Amino acid sequence: MAYVSARGGERAIDQAERLFRAEMGPIEPERVAQSRDGLPYLIDRVMGEASLYNPDLAALALAQTGGDLSEAVLLLRAWRTTQPRIAVAAPVEQEGLFTHRRISAAFKDVPGGQVLGPTLDYAHRILATEVLDGEAFRPSPVDAAETPTDPTPPHVSGWQAENELVDLPDPDPTKGEDIPDITRQPLLFPAKRAHTLQSLARAETGGILALGYAAMRGHGSDHPTVNELRLAEAEVEVLHPSGTRFSAGRVKVSQAEVVSKQGERLRLGFAATFGWNEVKVIAAATLDLNNTDHAEKGSPTEEEFVLYHTEGVESSGFCIHFKLPHYVSFQSSLDAMRDVAARKAAPAEHKEHASIEEPAE
Amino acid sequence: MTLADFAHRGAASSYAFLDASAKRELRRKMLKAVCVPGCQMPYASREVPIARGWGTGGLQVSLTLVTPKTSVKVIDQGADDSVNAASIRRFIARVAGCPVTTDTCTADLIQSRHRIPEEILRPDQILVLQVPNPEPLRPVQPNMSVARQMHADADYGRMWLQLYEEIVRSGRVMQGSAYPSLVNGRHVMTPSPIPRWDVPKLHMARHLTILCAGREKRIHAVPPFTRVEPLVFDDIPYRVEEHANLTCAKSRARGFFMNELPQADGSAIHEISDSGYGEKSIRLRDGETDVRGQTWYRDGRMT
Numbered sequence: 001m002a003y004v005s006a007r008g009g010e011r012a013i014d015q016a017e018r019l020f021r022a023e024m025g026p027i028e029p030e031r032v033a034q035s036r037d038g039l040p041y042l043i044d045r046v047m048g049e050a051s052l053y054n055p056d057l058a059a060l061a062l063a064q065t066g067g068d069l070s071e072a073v074l075l076l077r078a079w080r081t082t083q084p085r086i087a088v089a090a091p092v093e094q095e096g097l098f099t100h101r102r103i104s105a106a107f108k109d110v111p112g113g114q115v116l117g118p119t120l121d122y123a124h125r126i127l128a129t130e131v132l133d134g135e136a137f138r139p140s141p142v143d144a145a146e147t148p149t150d151p152t153p154p155h156v157s158g159w160q161a162e163n164e165l166v167d168l169p170d171p172d173p174t175k176g177e178d179i180p181d182i183t184r185q186p187l188l189f190p191a192k193r194a195h196t197l198q199s200l201a202r203a204e205t206g207g208i209l210a211l212g213y214a215a216m217r218g219h220g221s222d223h224p225t226v227n228e229l230r231l232a233e234a235e236v237e238v239l240h241p242s243g244t245r246f247s248a249g250r251v252k253v254s255q256a257e258v259v260s261k262q263g264e265r266l267r268l269g270f271a272a273t274f275g276w277n278e279v280k281v282i283a284a285a286t287l288d289l290n291n292t293d294h295a296e297k298g299s300p301t302e303e304e305f306v307l308y309h310t311e312g313v314e315s316s317g318f319c320i321h322f323k324l325p326h327y328v329s330f331q332s333s334l335d336a337m338r339d340v341a342a343r344k345a346a347p348a349e350h351k352e353h354a355s356i357e358e359p360a361e
Numbered sequence: 362m363t364l365a366d367f368a369h370r371g372a373a374s375s376y377a378f379l380d381a382s383a384k385r386e387l388r389r390k391m392l393k394a395v396c397v398p399g400c401q402m403p404y405a406s407r408e409v410p411i412a413r414g415w416g417t418g419g420l421q422v423s424l425t426l427v428t429p430k431t432s433v434k435v436i437d438q439g440a441d442d443s444v445n446a447a448s449i450r451r452f453i454a455r456v457a458g459c460p461v462t463t464d465t466c467t468a469d470l471i472q473s474r475h476r477i478p479e480e481i482l483r484p485d486q487i488l489v490l491q492v493p494n495p496e497p498l499r500p501v502q503p504n505m506s507v508a509r510q511m512h513a514d515a516d517y518g519r520m521w522l523q524l525y526e527e528i529v530r531s532g533r534v535m536q537g538s539a540y541p542s543l544v545n546g547r548h549v550m551t552p553s554p555i556p557r558w559d560v561p562k563l564h565m566a567r568h569l570t571i572l573c574a575g576r577e578k579r580i581h582a583v584p585p586f587t588r589v590e591p592l593v594f595d596d597i598p599y600r601v602e603e604h605a606n607l608t609c610a611k612s613r614a615r616g617f618f619m620n621e622l623p624q625a626d627g628s629a630i631h632e633i634s635d636s637g638y639g640e641k642s643i644r645l646r647d648g649e650t651d652v653r654g655q656t657w658y659r660d661g662r663m664t
Contacts, residue, residue: 010447077408082380184382186403186578189506297504304506314576317413321493324415324445328438328475328634331621332556333537335602340531 020066027063035059044252044275045069049312050076051183051202053251053274070316073204077313081183087238088176090245094155094255097232104156105226106259112153117231156228157257157268166259166266189304196291196303200284201273204312211300211310212283220290220301224258224269224282231276256281258289377424377457383407387425387580391571394582399544399589400512401495406578416449417575419472419491423449426470426487427457434461434468439476439618439634446474463637466654475538477559479617479635480654482568484585490553490572495579497541497551517549517592524592534597543590550581552589558601558618562657563589605661609633612642616661 036043036059046058050073057076065071101117104110128137160166172193174180182198191199200208216224233250240246254276259266269289271281290301298305309315375381383405390404409417409424416437427433435450437443441463449472454461462468465478474491482488498508501519511517520541527535538554542563552560553572563570563583570583583589593599607619610630617638619631633639641652657663 010442010451013444013447074408074412075410078410081383081407082375082378084380183407184386184405186405188403297507304504308505313408314413317415317417318493318576319414320412321414324474325438325443326475327620328556328618329538329554331619331634332554332558332602333535334621335604336533336535336537339603340533340535343532 024064024066027060032056032059032063035062041276045205045277045280046072046076046275048254048273048275048277048280049073049202049204050080051198051274052076052080070204070312074313074317087248088179089248090237092234092253094230095152095158097230097234097253097255098151098250099153099230099232101231102153102228103226104228106156106228110153110156110228111159112150115149115153155257157259160227160259160266164265166268169268187307191303191307196288196307197271199307199311200271200288202312203280203284203307203310204315205277205280207310207312207315208280208287208306209283211306212286215286215290215301219299220286221292221294222260222262222267222269222286222289224286224289225261226256226282227259227266227268228255228257229278229282230255231278252276254278254281256285258282258285260289377427377453378409379407379421379424383421384425387421390580391422391425391582394571394580395569395584397548398584398587399542399548399550399581401509401550401579401581403578404580406575409575410452411445411448413576414493415445416472416474416491418573418577418580419474419489419575420449420453421575422489422571422573422580423453423470423472424457426489427453427459429458431457431459431469432462432467433457433459434463434465434471434637435473436471436476436478436636437474439478439620440636442636463640465635465637475554475556476618476634477555477562479633479638479656479658481657482566484567486568488568488570490555490570492551492553492572492574492577492579494539495551495572495574495577495581497539497549512548515547520549520592524594528594528597533600534593540591540599543588543592544583545587546590548581549592550583556602556618557591557599558604558658560589560591560599561601561663565589601663605658607631609639609642612639612646614639614642614646616658617656 036055042062043055043058046062046069047053047055050058057079058072061072061075065075099115101119102112102115104114131137157166157168161168180192180194182195182202187195187199214220231252231254234253235247236249236251237245238248252275253272255272256270256278258269260269267289269285269287271284271288273281287301287306291303291306295302386404390402394400394402406418407421409420411417411420423433433450433453434441435446435453437446440446450461453459465471465480468486470487470489471478472489472491477488496505496508498511498520501523502508502511524534527533538556539551540557540560541549542552542560544550550572552563565586565588566583567585569585571580572582573580591599602618604619605616608615609617609619609632611632614633618634620634621629621631623629633642638653644652
């Protein structure tokens, strides 16, 4: 079946979708639950890029798309945008986070301690092939620490500010509905601070990593030091219509704060996102750090370049749109090409607009 | 009262998918776009259930304008049953409960990718064009914020220079589709990647055209009776594709924009690109009368 035919295209489209779904098989609640419980970091990544914190919906989106990440994020975003905004949660303070992991590369030890939390950072990456032979991989039990660490450690940059090493940005007093919302407003440049941070939070992980890595390799002006990286849970504190403040639940969040060591004072770059996704926030914070006034327009670390090209739904959608028929614009260009070729073959007939040799430089 | 009472679960509950706040924003931005013809208005651009770059801008406009009585036609490259046109039409009909048609003359709202139908549109019809790249200055200035400033200053020197360089290099302007055009004597816009054949149809047209880019979050418009002038030098006239003398292999009709269909023997045949009009031409050939509306082009010439 041709993909544009005189009639009958609709049937082919319908069958193509059926073929995809038939190969996926029925989606039972168990499959969704397995995805949610077995792949929490994938769920986190999808929730962050969708800017929708709901592990069940994220798992459903993954199950429905067979794990195609761009499709899953699009599904969630399209669902999210139709939902009412019933409340705007109170701002989350770094020190109020219930912290599972908090490390600083800037100091050997920091007030509150280096809390490694759950990580594969120091693991040997060896495939547990015995599982395929029927032998389950059973993780070794964790020995609890003698004294629990403080779940709400102070932030490193606070100490640095006290010691006049860094100037902390002034607190932004904007509240509630007045906070600019990237899902309700277009992104314009120079971008509002809220828009920048929201865009980084929603950015596609691979895209932000690619540009962040470019900045780290030397295409940026500032090399990052990880001042503080946190994996935590944040209370979603909202105002009930009856007037009481209450927590509607906890969401997993990641935050990275990186610093540049050039100049007299440290400069901060920051990023945060839903879910636990360390590579994303470190790369995003590095790009935030490199987005200075001197970042050249069009350079890979400049704000407009970064924010436009790491928007996952837009970039993936545009990329796959090239599969759509383009024969009208193609025809239009062929017409001009053939005309030029014809003129070159018979220059005498078209003397009036014949091409003119460019003068040598 | 619990949180669950506030949040409605499951399917989108709004008529025509988009919620009221999204539609309100689009209505406001469409009005602004009509007030300043050809000027790009930024808007939030919500996600819709098709991929970005597949007509999400056009779709948001259609979903905002559609009512249960609106007769909707959707075309892609001129064809009603191209993959994406069929998918978008099915979606609009599903969420808006509106009738659909392939007949340009009976449609109230036409969403199109890269073509303007051959039949003249009336004042009561609205044409919605899908736009991949709303910025005509992109080839000379890839940075959106700088380009925005250039529009504000009507700083189009580099556009003219680019056209001049093409003429010097190739002997003609090489722009195929999406020919940059001056709207109402003030803003240069892209008419979206419609062929050069279609651009004159926008000039002093009786209908409203809304051009909307979903991914790039920009909307612009050509209101009725507005000048749309392709950028050309006085001594080198604007030229549409050389399709005036091509004959449609299916209907034997001549003088319309054609699709070229390569044949196995190395030759090519042509068919009318506007599939709705092509079908009517076949019916005319088979003896039916009064099937075709008035067309912009007659005998291959713009009237």
